[in-house]
Amino acid sequence: xxxxRQECKMNFKTALLWILVLCTLxxxxxxxxxxxQKDMKTFLKLMDNFPPALKAVMGIVTDTFSTPLGYYSFAFxxxxxxxxxxxxxxxxGIVSKETRDKTADFLLTKPISRTGILSxxxxxxxxxxxxxxxxxxxxxxxxxxxxxxxxxxxxKYLLVSVTLLFSQxxxxxxxLLVSVTAKKIKAVLPVSLAIVFFFYALSAFAVTSESDxxxxxxxxxxxxxxxxxxxxxxxxxxxxxxxxxxxxxxLASYIWFCKKDVHSV
Amino acid sequence: xQLCRIEGGNSRMPNTIEIHNLTKYYGRxxxxxxxxxxxEEGEIFGFIGPNGAGKSTTIRTLLALIYPTSGSASIFGMxxxxxxxxxxxxxxxxxxEVFYYDGMKVKDLLRYSASFxxxxxxKRMKELAGRLDLDLNRKIDxxxxxxxxxxxxxxxxxxxxxxxxxxxxxxxxxxxxxQIFFDMIREENERGATVLMSSHILNEVQRICSRVAIIKxxxxxxxxxxxxxxxxxxKRFKIETHDKLPADTFQIDGVSxxxxxxxxxxxxxxxxxxLIVARIAACRIVNLWADEPDLEEIFLxxxxxxx
Numbered sequence: 001x002x003x004x005r006q007e008c009k010m011n012f013k014t015a016l017l018w019i020l021v022l023c024t025l026x027x028x029x030x031x032x033x034x035x036x037q038k039d040m041k042t043f044l045k046l047m048d049n050f051p052p053a054l055k056a057v058m059g060i061v062t063d064t065f066s067t068p069l070g071y072y073s074f075a076f077x078x079x080x081x082x083x084x085x086x087x088x089x090x091x092x093g094i095v096s097k098e099t100r101d102k103t104a105d106f107l108l109t110k111p112i113s114r115t116g117i118l119s120x121x122x123x124x125x126x127x128x129x130x131x132x133x134x135x136x137x138x139x140x141x142x143x144x145x146x147x148x149x150x151x152x153x154x155x156k157y158l159l160v161s162v163t164l165l166f167s168q169x170x171x172x173x174x175x176l177l178v179s180v181t182a183k184k185i186k187a188v189l190p191v192s193l194a195i196v197f198f199f200y201a202l203s204a205f206a207v208t209s210e211s212d213x214x215x216x217x218x219x220x221x222x223x224x225x226x227x228x229x230x231x232x233x234x235x236x237x238x239x240x241x242x243x244x245x246x247x248x249x250x251l252a253s254y255i256w257f258c259k260k261d262v263h264s265v
Numbered sequence: 266x267q268l269c270r271i272e273g274g275n276s277r278m279p280n281t282i283e284i285h286n287l288t289k290y291y292g293r294x295x296x297x298x299x300x301x302x303x304x305e306e307g308e309i310f311g312f313i314g315p316n317g318a319g320k321s322t323t324i325r326t327l328l329a330l331i332y333p334t335s336g337s338a339s340i341f342g343m344x345x346x347x348x349x350x351x352x353x354x355x356x357x358x359x360x361x362e363v364f365y366y367d368g369m370k371v372k373d374l375l376r377y378s379a380s381f382x383x384x385x386x387x388k389r390m391k392e393l394a395g396r397l398d399l400d401l402n403r404k405i406d407x408x409x410x411x412x413x414x415x416x417x418x419x420x421x422x423x424x425x426x427x428x429x430x431x432x433x434x435x436x437x438x439x440x441x442x443x444q445i446f447f448d449m450i451r452e453e454n455e456r457g458a459t460v461l462m463s464s465h466i467l468n469e470v471q472r473i474c475s476r477v478a479i480i481k482x483x484x485x486x487x488x489x490x491x492x493x494x495x496x497x498x499x500k501r502f503k504i505e506t507h508d509k510l511p512a513d514t515f516q517i518d519g520v521s522x523x524x525x526x527x528x529x530x531x532x533x534x535x536x537x538x539x540l541i542v543a544r545i546a547a548c549r550i551v552n553l554w555a556d557e558p559d560l561e562e563i564f565l566x567x568x569x570x571x572x
Binding site: 006259264 | 321325328330332354356360365366380381382420
């Protein structure tokens with residue numbers, strides 16, 4: 001419990017900062033909604049000139065674009081991108097920081113098993129990510145409501161927003177595996193940015209390709225807001241893939257972390 | 266009365282640390298090879314060797330920070346890898362270089378450390394910090410290397426461990442603090458704690474330990490009582506003389522690494538100090554230095570021949 005508390009404490013401020021970033025990002029996007037609605041025609045024309053790949057990556061669907069929820073699903077892709085960076089940072093950082101700050105000797109010679117340490121770190125991270133998603137969803141909910149004239153489908157809004165947590169957990173588990181298996185990570189941000197943008201680029205590739213199979217390669221494509229809003233549920237195959245990635249990464253992280261030699265500095 | 270007989274019989278208390286043929290390779294490079302020794306309960310055991318000889322590798326294996334390639338070790342009769350968390354409850358460890366979480370105050374770190382042992386350590390924390398003159402309210406980032414080391418010492422002793430493992434403990438401590446530190450270790454020992462301490466400074470080990478293991482190139486080359494080691498003292502002499510010295514002045518038994526350059530002459534000496542002093546007294550001396558040679562030098566000129 002003490003490691004869990006300590007990890008929460010150490011990463012709490014960063015999480016607050018990310019919540020602020022996500023909400024601000026959402027707010028900035030939503031504040032353009034009245035403009036979009038007013039000049040819909042010009043906007044649609046402008047959009048038509050966008051390359052289809054760009055539109056697809058950003059989740060722009062021209063017919064629903066001027067509705068609050070439709071517009072939000074477009075804005076949400078950017079929120080999800082930021083959220084992925086937050087989660088990846090947390091995942092890559094949480095174990096590697098012990099080696100980087102050379103605190104591994106301290107923590108790993110305490111009367112707690114390695115499994116116990118990793119469990120505490122993972123639970124603390126999940127709590128922080130869940131907190132991020134909940135606080136974000138509530139704040140963003142109020143923001144969207146203020147932009148819509150009472151016709152907001154709260155259920156669908158939440159269905160979309162909560163995928164922030166799902167994709168974050170997937171990215172987190174990938175980051176965790178990287179952090180546990182890497183010998184030493186000198187700086188977290190470059191590593192996590194590289195991984196996230198790799199998947200983001202893959203995402204652009206996936207949506208422009210003919211086959212849907214490529215979408216399995218990038219968690220950015222597992223929860224498509226447009227699909228969720230249209231159907232009111234998630235695409236099962238991708239949801240299952242996401243869960244599988246999390247389980248495999250976390251299990252592999254446990255195995256690796258328990259076997260790992262912790263070298264002196 | 267029956268009971269006493271059984272106790273005095275075959276059943277033997279396990280030594281605090283028992284190491285059997287411990288071997289560790291890092292890939293293909295050597296860490297330690299076939300290291301075996303025991304540390305008895307209640308003793309202060311020194312573990313010396315030049316840098317890179319395998320002291321830290323041995324200690325880190327005992328602490329389950331790294332896993333042995335082959336061989337095994339037990340602490341308090343438990344397997345040091347399998348039962349690591351159980352063993353850790355009764356072990357205090359001071360790493361050679363101490364680093365702690367940034368942004369934490371000294372007392373926060375120490376409280377965090379204490380929270381692992383489920384003991385109330387607040388009184389002892391103040392007491393230990395007081396003796397080392399360590400300010401509990403400072404931020405760890407702002408501390409000097411020596412002060413960080415003090416945090417490490419308090420952290421290692423806080424929970425009154427039964428076994429104290431120290432890796433190069435005096436690194437970064439000034440002589441005065443070293444003295445206080447050794448006093449503290451002695452008191453812990455009198456309280457009943459067993460101590461295993463590694464060092465590359467012979468004289469430091471001589472000051473406090475009762476037995477030593479000497480490690481070189483990953484192998485234990487000698488296991489000695491400190492009293493035996495003390496009989497043979499090593500000194501490095503450097504002499505500047507008025508006149509040029511005849512080459513054979515210091516060619517006596519026990520002299521190694523003899524270098525003569527114009528009017529200066531240097532060598533390491535092992536043996537009866539009186540003999541060498543008599544030789545030196547016969548010269549017209551301009552200047553004289555007598556130092557403790559470092560362990561590398563001793564190994565190079567004495568132990569390397571014995572192995």
